[in-house]
Amino acid sequence: MLPDLLSKLYRFGLPALILLSITAVSAQQNEPQEQEETTEKAPDTYEYASPSYRIERSKINISEPVSRETLQRDDLSHYLKPANVMPLLAGPEDFITLIKNELTGNSKGVAILLPDWQQGATAANSLNYLRKVLPDQGWTTIAIQPYEKPANYPSIALKPEQQQEENNTSLEQYREKLSAMMTAVMEKAKSYPGIFLVIAQGSHAAVLTDLYQQEKVPLPNALVVLSSFMPTAEENQAYAKALAQTELPVLDISLKRDHPLAITNAGLRRAHADKEMKASYRQRILNNFTTGYYPEESLLREINSWLRYEGW
Template sequence: MPLFAMAEQQEPAKSEQTTEQKSEQETSNPAQEKSSSTQTKKSNQPLPIKELDLQKQDLKHYLSKERISPLLVGPTEYVTLIKNYSSANSKGVAILLPDWQQGATNPKAINYLANTLPEHGWTTITIQPDNKPDNYPSIAINTTEQKKANEEIISTYKNDFSLLIKAVMAKAKEYPGIVIIVSQGMHSTLLIDMFSQENSEPANALILLSSYFDTSAEFAFEENKRFAHQLAMSEYPVLDLFLKNDHPKAITYAKQRKSITEQEMKVYYRQRQLNNTVTGYYPEVELLSQIHSWLRAVGW
């Protein structure tokens, strides 16, 4: 066969191969474009909203504007709920502080007191505090590393917490009468620690609800014992309440606090266990009765 004929036969085959390659490239491009588009959509998806931000949004959405009072503490804006006293005479201000991970309107005790105490002469200021810090308590394998990490995290949280309480206390002093604080859980231990500092002015009285120092199991006894000693050495009146059906640590360390306060002979300290049916929920009538009787015993 002549050479020019062989060349003519080979060229079409080369041309067909080139067309097939182009076709394969063209069919592969849409898939790549689709994959790229999917990645772009994923990267543009908004991050989950923090629980604290959701709680603030809910308060602003569902409650009347008259009750909501934003409080600026440094660069951070907190939400407080204020309800003025509705009785003939004003007794003072009750600052209500829920535990971390709980909202300002949680039904376990705080919301009931916020709505009921004004009828008995108390202006209530309910705080929406920060949530529990991330990575607390530490899960480090080494015990020393756990303790160091826990101390660093709590120290940072304490600083912000202290600024918040001081700002709320300043707000409370705008109203006539004494200032008491009703605090739940871990925040009670931080309050006692804060008031034990020389440069901190304590409230006139403190009411504790199911309080204990929340930390790793290895350090729980030590930290709660320190909390009990700080409480026993305090000079302001304290009503210490917990429940029959409560968090196991709240029950265990309540007994420890009572023992240490009796040894130190702290004045104006009363501890009571209330009977309840639902774990963590305070019986409303009994709760209010205990608070009233204790305040009368103190002289208010």
């Protein structure tokens, strides 16, 4: 290509060279204007495959994120039968419960299932299996869709004193909500015959035990706690002491492969129960393959054998 260009320049001489220089200078002068026009249009609109299809930034509506609790409530109301989904009122707020009546002629009582916070009423790691199988053994089950964990808990403040103060404030507010919730559930449970069994999981078991110890919630006949712990050492100490001092018969179950805090604090609760000489306390550790997931048949067998031992 270069030899052809040189031959043309040689043929036409100096005028051709001048004309070529003018053309190059004109192209350089026009190029910045095109770039400026492109830069001015970019912030205002977005162009897609079709030039006629435009979206202005001012017309794009971005929805606020929906809370986990709202999503879980909507899923329960949408996918489950309306006869099994029953909203209850706790003070100014309502919450969702899943009720499944016992399917035998000999009613044993009501099993109230409280998942850990951030978990759903149909969480597959433990309680959903009990919700389905206990009615075949004479239990009416009431599974609760819990409230969300407090937003600022545990505290991330720099000073330990400030952390403790913020944690106490958050937990106190949550205890009031949980107290109203469990009181409403116990009132509903009284419409069924038999004893009252509460099966609580995770941190909810610890918070609920504290409410039982302070007599802020009507007491059931028996309490089962699953993988229970609190995020801080001070709260775990208080929980172990409250569990050992409560008059409720307690079955304390955890897993071989569990949350590290659940494994660590199981021994602490056992030590406090021995110190208080709590006779109606049994602790079991189940072998499992998947961390946090209970072996279903082993869990049911432990609960049934303990209930028979307690006389139910």
